Amino acid sequence: MNNSPHFLPTTRREFLRFSGSGIGLLAFSNFAPSFLVQSTLAATPRPEKDRSILVLVQLAGGNDGLNTVIPFEDANYYRLRPTIGIAKDQALRLSDTLGLHPACTAMHELFKGGKLGVIQNVGYPNPNRSHFRSTEIWESGSDSNQILSSGWIGRFLDNTCSGTPVADNDPTAIHLSGEVPQTFLADQAHQTFGLNPNTIGRRENKQNMEFLERLVHQPSADHDEHGNNSFLKQTMMDALVTEKRVQKVLGGYQPASTYPGNPFAQSLKSVAALIAAGLSTRVYFVSLGGFDTHANQANLHQNLMKTLSDGLAAFQKDLEAHKLDDQVTTMTFSEFGRRPMENESKGTDHGTAAPLFVMGSKIKGGLHGTAPDLNLARNQDLTYTTDFRQVYATMLDRWFSCPTDQILGKSYQPLGFI
Amino acid sequence: METPASAKTTSASNAAVAPASTQPAPPTLSPADAWTQLPASAFDAAAARHLLRRVTWSAQPDEVARAVADGLPTTLARLFPAEPVALAKPKLVERLEEDTPDFAKRLRDADPLQKRVLQKEARDRSQQAYQDMSIKWLQFSSAPAHAAQEKWTLFLSDIYVISFEKIKNAGHVFDHQAAIRRHAFGPAPALTKAISRTPAMIRYLDLQDSKRDAPNENFARELFELFVLGEGNYTEKDIKEAARAFTGYRQRLGEFSFVQRQHDPRPKTVFGKTAAFTGDDIIDLAYKQPAAGTWLPHELVRFYLTDDPLPPEYLPALGQWWSAQAFDLRALAHRFFGSQLFFSPSYRGNYIKSPVQFYLALTQDLQLDVAPLARQVLGSLRQMGQTLYNPPNVRGWVGGRQWINSATFGARRQLVQTLFNPINEANLNADEQVEIVAARADGKDRFVVDSEHLKAFAGLTAEQAASRFLDTFLPGTSAPAYRDEVTAFLKDGGSKQLTQRVRNAAIALLQSPEYQLC
Numbered sequence: 001m002n003n004s005p006h007f008l009p010t011t012r013r014e015f016l017r018f019s020g021s022g023i024g025l026l027a028f029s030n031f032a033p034s035f036l037v038q039s040t041l042a043a044t045p046r047p048e049k050d051r052s053i054l055v056l057v058q059l060a061g062g063n064d065g066l067n068t069v070i071p072f073e074d075a076n077y078y079r080l081r082p083t084i085g086i087a088k089d090q091a092l093r094l095s096d097t098l099g100l101h102p103a104c105t106a107m108h109e110l111f112k113g114g115k116l117g118v119i120q121n122v123g124y125p126n127p128n129r130s131h132f133r134s135t136e137i138w139e140s141g142s143d144s145n146q147i148l149s150s151g152w153i154g155r156f157l158d159n160t161c162s163g164t165p166v167a168d169n170d171p172t173a174i175h176l177s178g179e180v181p182q183t184f185l186a187d188q189a190h191q192t193f194g195l196n197p198n199t200i201g202r203r204e205n206k207q208n209m210e211f212l213e214r215l216v217h218q219p220s221a222d223h224d225e226h227g228n229n230s231f232l233k234q235t236m237m238d239a240l241v242t243e244k245r246v247q248k249v250l251g252g253y254q255p256a257s258t259y260p261g262n263p264f265a266q267s268l269k270s271v272a273a274l275i276a277a278g279l280s281t282r283v284y285f286v287s288l289g290g291f292d293t294h295a296n297q298a299n300l301h302q303n304l305m306k307t308l309s310d311g312l313a314a315f316q317k318d319l320e321a322h323k324l325d326d327q328v329t330t331m332t333f334s335e336f337g338r339r340p341m342e343n344e345s346k347g348t349d350h351g352t353a354a355p356l357f358v359m360g361s362k363i364k365g366g367l368h369g370t371a372p373d374l375n376l377a378r379n380q381d382l383t384y385t386t387d388f389r390q391v392y393a394t395m396l397d398r399w400f401s402c403p404t405d406q407i408l409g410k411s412y413q414p415l416g417f418i
Numbered sequence: 419m420e421t422p423a424s425a426k427t428t429s430a431s432n433a434a435v436a437p438a439s440t441q442p443a444p445p446t447l448s449p450a451d452a453w454t455q456l457p458a459s460a461f462d463a464a465a466a467r468h469l470l471r472r473v474t475w476s477a478q479p480d481e482v483a484r485a486v487a488d489g490l491p492t493t494l495a496r497l498f499p500a501e502p503v504a505l506a507k508p509k510l511v512e513r514l515e516e517d518t519p520d521f522a523k524r525l526r527d528a529d530p531l532q533k534r535v536l537q538k539e540a541r542d543r544s545q546q547a548y549q550d551m552s553i554k555w556l557q558f559s560s561a562p563a564h565a566a567q568e569k570w571t572l573f574l575s576d577i578y579v580i581s582f583e584k585i586k587n588a589g590h591v592f593d594h595q596a597a598i599r600r601h602a603f604g605p606a607p608a609l610t611k612a613i614s615r616t617p618a619m620i621r622y623l624d625l626q627d628s629k630r631d632a633p634n635e636n637f638a639r640e641l642f643e644l645f646v647l648g649e650g651n652y653t654e655k656d657i658k659e660a661a662r663a664f665t666g667y668r669q670r671l672g673e674f675s676f677v678q679r680q681h682d683p684r685p686k687t688v689f690g691k692t693a694a695f696t697g698d699d700i701i702d703l704a705y706k707q708p709a710a711g712t713w714l715p716h717e718l719v720r721f722y723l724t725d726d727p728l729p730p731e732y733l734p735a736l737g738q739w740w741s742a743q744a745f746d747l748r749a750l751a752h753r754f755f756g757s758q759l760f761f762s763p764s765y766r767g768n769y770i771k772s773p774v775q776f777y778l779a780l781t782q783d784l785q786l787d788v789a790p791l792a793r794q795v796l797g798s799l800r801q802m803g804q805t806l807y808n809p810p811n812v813r814g815w816v817g818g819r820q821w822i823n824s825a826t827f828g829a830r831r832q833l834v835q836t837l838f839n840p841i842n843e844a845n846l847n848a849d850e851q852v853e854i855v856a857a858r859a860d861g862k863d864r865f866v867v868d869s870e871h872l873k874a875f876a877g878l879t880a881e882q883a884a885s886r887f888l889d890t891f892l893p894g895t896s897a898p899a900y901r902d903e904v905t906a907f908l909k910d911g912g913s914k915q916l917t918q919r920v921r922n923a924a925i926a927l928l929q930s931p932e933y934q935l936c
Binding site for chain 1: 534538541542545546549583725767768769770792793794797798800801805808810818819822823824825827828829831832835836839842844845846847848849892894896897899900903904907911913918921922923925926927929930931932934935
């Protein structure tokens with residue numbers, strides 16, 4: 001093992017070159033990296049490059065729907081929000097009665113171009129106001145009183161990606177968030193992959209990987225390696241191979257639009273890069289946090305809205321320039337909206353329903369669903385009019401052409417945005 | 419369908435499977451020697467590290483030194499004491515239980531709409547209490563003084579399985595765990611009897627619905643199959659008859675109650691004996707079966723020692739001895755973890771850590787406190803495949819290689835990254851911020867590795883730093899080439915600053931395949 005390579009091959013050709021030169025890449029292992037088992041060039045894009053892709057954008061903490069889509073003709077809105085309500089002349093027109101948050105100018109352009117849909121007043125029966133639990137409900141697609149250990153995307157992967165060999169070692173789903181989203185959890189094991197948005201492209205991250213590679217090539221103990229250790233090395237090799245490919249793609253990407261410098265926009269840039277590289281990945285997950293605006297909301301929310309709007313617009317523009325926009329639909333979600341009546345600290349407390357956005361060239365833009373009724377007493381909450389699982393059902397059925405009942409447990413009326 | 423016991427092999431005496439070529443040979447000890455105590459001279463630092471990694475979460479240098487100085491018998495007596503330390507009931511669980519009687523009354527008087535609102539409130543409070551008790555347990559378990567006891571409690575709760583998902587009552591789950599802990603080092607039959615009375619078990623295995631004229635067999639079946647005997651060591655008729663003895667077991671407001679009019683007092687025939695047996699009588703009868711001696715040790719091997727079956731002649735010897743000790747659990751722990759077999763080279767550094775152990779070992783190896791952030795910590799455990807108090811089914815967690823796939827391994831690596839980066843406080847929700855403030859006031863605020871931690875390495879040479887990492891973090895002795903690789907990286911691994919190199923080396927080592935093993 002003296003002359004073992006300090007890097008893993010990412011293509012079959014490289015692998016064969018090592019093996020041919022007498023370097024026993026597999027000397028310590030009972031396994032070959034998975035992608036070599038199938039005789040495919042790792043760099044070859046799959047033939048089904050035109051498959052539909054979904055990008056999920058999580059707004060973590062509970063986004064204030066009423067200040068995102070503003071009902072500026074409703075006196076109740078200003079009654080409930082004397083200090084944080086957004087004036088009619090500030091809101092960006094969506095219709096005669098509704099306007100977008102003033103920081104969302106870029107999204108407003110998309111709306112006018114028919115590429116942004118607003119699905120109004122989305123929620124579920126018996127809403128839960130715990131961040132943790134409500135996120136779980138949204139990500140698993142469960143009823144409020146039901147606990148599911150898998151996620152709706154995980155079950156989609158179970159349904160469509162099982163049994164097909166991952167010939168090119170592409171992950172079926174990729175998340176750019178500090179944690180693996182519950183929505184990816186499945187009953188079967190799938191190759192999913194995570195990138196930490198805070199360490200993407202950092203030099204130390206690259207060093208960390210290179211060092212790990214070197215370690216994986218070293219027999220760690222003097223005695224023969226136990227099967228468990230080989231098994232772990234094998235799993236790690238697969239992960240490193242994927243990671244290297246991903247890093248290669250990200251490093252060489254030329255975006256066609258200018259992305260803001262914040263981690264959220266940079267995450268979307270990474271998604272665009274991976275899509276442009278022809279990965280067969282079906283679902284991407286990106287997260288933007290900080291929406292738990294209990295106090296002094298106005299500035300916080302303004303910044304969040306701007307981050308969201310500019311990031312999404314740069315992403316869409318980039319996809320269009322690369323002619324990838326027909327393949328991609330983007331959708332936002334948040335665990336709950338906020339209470340219509342502002343609190344004593346110029347903020348808002350946990351609420352229920354809120355609007356969500358869908359974006360893409362293939363969707364039907366404009367307003368969908370119905371606006372919430374604001375004829376409410378003190379501290380009363382909104383009553384949802386569109387179930388979030390109707391949104392999922394529409395995506396599954398019309399975007400992924402995939403049977404929805406098995407994934408969502410029952411049938412839901414799809415919506416008209418696709 | 420009746421299956422005669424003789425037609426099945428018991429799980430406890432699996433035929434030896436041919437070892438894979440990469441595995442060390444199975445131990446060559448004779449069955450007579452396997453369970454004798456390791457000679458004092460053989461209990462060196464490496465043996466102490468093996469013991470600590472297997473019976474607690476990690477092997478901290480000061481704990482290793484203490485174990486070697488004390489010797490094996492004294493160390494085992496300390497790790498498995500006569501009296502377990504109680505875990506205080508978390509406040510949210512306490513409040514939930516205090517409000518239960520009043521809540522039940524309100525529920526009785528409510529109309530259907532109010533009922534729904536009340537039930538939802540109860541579920542939410544229970545969920546919050548569940549998170550609270552999960553975090554409190556992790557904090558309690560991460561203290562070295564409680565680690566062995568709590569891993570043992572986790573082991574027993576992986577046999578006496580219940581699930582929060584099914585019973586949805588945090589108080590019941592907590593009390594069930596407390597009952598396991600209370601009986602963890604006493605006689606096993608007393609533990610089994612106590613468990614048959616916990617509200618959590620009564621609800622989980624449907625004793626609540628078992629009636630005099632319609633006994634429910636669920637509990638009786640798992641009692642024999644999973645708690646005491648193992649599959650194949652009873653007949654279907656034994657189960658049917660035993661189920662009648664447990665009729666009338668109920669729980670009311672979180673307390674055990676025995677409802678005489680729902681109990682079937684007539685004679686039952688179980689394991690060939692006929693009498694008007696009670697539930698406790700059935701448990702005593704089960705422990706008189708020969709398989710009772712080997713079943714729990716068989717589970718002990720699986721949870722603590724190896725995924726591979728032991729050579730078949732080992733367990734019966736231990737089983738006979740344990741039966742003669744009136745099934746004392748503490749005696750079993752002392753014998754098992756002090757044995758030559760346990761310390762055999764075949765079982766060093768090759769067992770895959772559970773997600774709970776991986777997480778707690780990380781906090782100990784990095785000298786961190788468990789962050790009181792339920793979403794992050796419990797979410798991370800779930801991504802790695804282990805949700806506390808929620809095993810996938812009544813069998814508990816399968817463990818071993820089942821823990822590892824590309825997604826769970828990715829989650830493990832991501833957790834390591836998380837512990838080396840500052841908490842993004844802007845992203846915390848209001849509840850979490852309150853918890854963080856409280857923890858800081860309590861002096862428990864080392865949630866991530868920061869420059870303070872890394873300064874400790876400033877005065878070391880690359881060789882010294884490498885040794886510290888390899889000996890503390892990784893099981894077994896590292897091969898020289900592996901050691902050289904780490905030393906070389908610490909000498910000039912891409913960064914001018916030693917602390918930066920230390921940080922990067924630590925992250926990689928904690929993400930390495932070897933660190934997943936203990």
